[in-house]
């Protein structure tokens with residue numbers, strides 16, 4: 431099973447009006463946002479945002495109330511759904527299995543200015559950008575309002591990891607950690623990222639490896655394979671008293687710099703105090719400069735985001751140094767470095783070859799090779 435699923439074309443799902451409250455079958459992305467809004471994951475944002483707020487966030491990276499916020503939270507609906515919901519005070523949401531997930535207390539139904547949103551949030555209107563492509567694929571209207579989730583309803587997240595902000599904050603508190611480094615990832619962790627997490631952990635009390643488990647692009651590594659890699663790596667190479675793996679149930683926007691700010695603010699709500707921001711964080715293709723996602727943090731006042739970024743340059747193994755290094759620590763040329771692009775990694779695995787030990791831990795390489803030979 432791959433997470434890049436589309437839970438039915440919700441544009442064509444009719445509203446159920448058998449009861450007095452209309453019901454809408456929500457997509458995974460909508461349910462993920464519903465969950466994070468209701469559980470305090472998006473604080474200070476607690477509702478699907480209205481037209482004025484969306485425009486203000488897009489143009490100012492702040493809410494109309496003054497707090498920072500970088501990616502407006504939408505609930506896109508079709509023309510037909512917008513018409514059918516006209517005058518309704520609330521809408522019930524159900525998940526793909528037809529379970530009641532929660533409801534939105536409707537404050538506004540409005541046409542989405544997709545061009546404005548794309549230009550500010552994705553910094554491009556190119557339909558080939560996966561975020562723009564998503565935006566173009568959704569309905570023309572959006573729904574704003576506060577949310578409630580159905581008691582006992584849980585988001586369908588694989589892996590059995592704790593993933594609500596409350597759960598993760600409690601686990602951090604139980605360990606007595608005060609300075610907590612977080613690592614966002616949507617890929618298997620290779621040695622370069624292991625190095626970054628451990629360097630950051632040296633100055634902190636604990637590390638939260640926080641893989642995004644909501645939807646990613648279909649060509650990203652399947653979530654079950656990634657989870658097996660994280661577990662094997664942590665079991666064999668991390669100190670259990672200082673490391674926690676938790677799930678991040680959000681979906682990828684691929685908004686690069688804007689999403690780095692979003693990732694940081696949401697992680698603050700999980701109890702993380704310092705978030706690692708590497709090269710091209712949350713980027714895709716060549717839409718963003720390699721360090722744009724680091725530079726954007728300087729647009730906020732010190733302390734404003736409530737979480738500190740920890741920046742890393744490109745890291746690779748240097749044969750001459752005999753260590754993991756970066757341009758900051760290694761004077762040697764590229765011929766001494768073990769560095770593989772995502773495409774090169776895929777090709778090696780496709781050819782049935784393992785990844786070099788300087789690039790990937792053997793336990794991780796074995797899981798990836800096994801997954802490749804099974805497909």
Ligand SMILES: [Zn+2]
Pocket residue numbers: 748749750751752755760761762766
């Ligand atoms: Zn070197």
